[in-house]
Amino acid sequence: MTNAPHSPLANWNGQEMPLSEVRVSVLDRGFLFGDAIYEVVRVYNGKPFLFTDHVERLGRNFQKLQLNSDARLIAQRALETLAHSGIKEGTIYVQVTRGEAPRTHRFPEPAVRPNELIYVQSFHDHYGRQRSEGGKVILIDDIRWKRCDIKSVNLLANCLGAEQAHAAGCDEAVFVEADGTLIEGTHTSLFAVRDGAILTAPLGNHILPGITRKLVLRLAAETGIPVIEEPLPKEKLETxxxxxxxxxxxxxxxIVLAGDIRIGDGTVGPVVKRLRQAYQAAVEAECGR
Ligand SMILES: Cc1ncc(COP(=O)(O)O)c(C=O)c1O
Known part of the structure; x- marks a missing residue:
């Protein structure tokens, strides 16, 4: 196995190889049906951040889809691949599909071996300006299915939303439920601040249980910021x-602009600044500088 320094390094079903050399069958159920679970972990200073939380969510998602894959084994391979990659600022991507089988909607019987992909690649942060000046979002109808708690690779509605945001010169699209509540972004959790408290949608089938969401709720509690787990109605955005x-x-x-609504005074507010600092401190505590 030869892998150019810092080019994406994969582990495909237990075998390490350059990502560019991984090959998968067209009969893979991830390819045919989106019958697959994924995870993304951020690596800072060569160390995976909030790794245990990501591995636990992966395991829970395997159970939800009755996918016969071992999250602890995937975790061990991911750590080995990260170490061998030499990558310091990066991401670990994990995707497990139900495997390759003749095309039929039902699960294959007998069960086939899942296809387990891990790869580690460098991460280039494109959000620096938005973090200091604030970003912009568009609001779009939530056209997704009713199990948004499952981190499956069925992301077409999310991709369409992200593309629409990009075309509008915005950073993200926020999904609005049929009842008019703002629920989450295409690849992000959503929070508002009102009267010093933070508001975010409660866990349930409508949102992904974000690992960063969980951290931010902990950081808020530690910083003395009250948390209200309630979704935000669109008409309250102005308040x-x-x-x-x-x-x-x-x-x-x-975020300083949502659709055509300016948020607060249109500048980055004090609560998000405090949480951002607390986030950086958490990264340094776990991964070092
Ligand atoms: C729909 C959705 N919501 C929220 C998130 C944020 O989750 P996390 O903090 O675990 O990255 C993601 C991440 O991909 C997502 O796809």
Whole structure:
């Protein structure tokens, strides 16, 4: 196995190889049906951040899809691949599909071996300006299925939303439910700040249980910021003081414009600044500088 320094390094079903050499069958159920689970972990200073939380979510998702894969084994391979990659600022991507089988909707019987892909690649942060000046989002109808808690690779509605945001010169699209509540972004969790408290949608089938969301709720509790787990109705957007997104790659991202509504005074607010500092401190405590 030869892999150029810092080019993406993969582990495919237990075998390490350059990502460019991985090959998968067209009968793979991930390819045919989106029958697959994924995870993304951020690597800082060569160390995976919030790794245990990501591995636990992976295991829970395997159970939800009755996928016969071992999250602890995947975790061990991911750590080995990261160490061998030499990558310091990066991401670990994991995708496990139900495997390759003749095309039929039902699960294969007998079960086939899942296809387990891990790769580690360098990460280039494109959110620096938005973190200091604030980003912009568009609001779009939530056209996704009813199990958004499952981290499956069925991301077409999310991709369409992200593309629409990009075409509008915005950083993210926020999904609006049929009842008019703002629920989450295409690849981010959504938070608002009102009267010093933070508001975010409660866990359930409508949102992904974000690992960064969980961290931010802990950091808020430690910093003495009250948390209200309630979704934000669209008509209340004009009354919030701050808005921000969280996610593995965006971290904590202030938003100053949502659709045509200016948030607060249109600048990055004090609560999101405090949470951003607390986030950086958490990264340094776990991964070092
Ligand atoms: C729909 C959705 N919501 C929220 C998130 C944020 O989750 P996390 O903080 O675990 O990255 C993601 C991440 O990909 C996502 O796809």
């Amino acid at each position: 919030v003081d701050e808005l921000f997104l969280t996610g593995t790659t965006v971290e904590v991202l202030p």
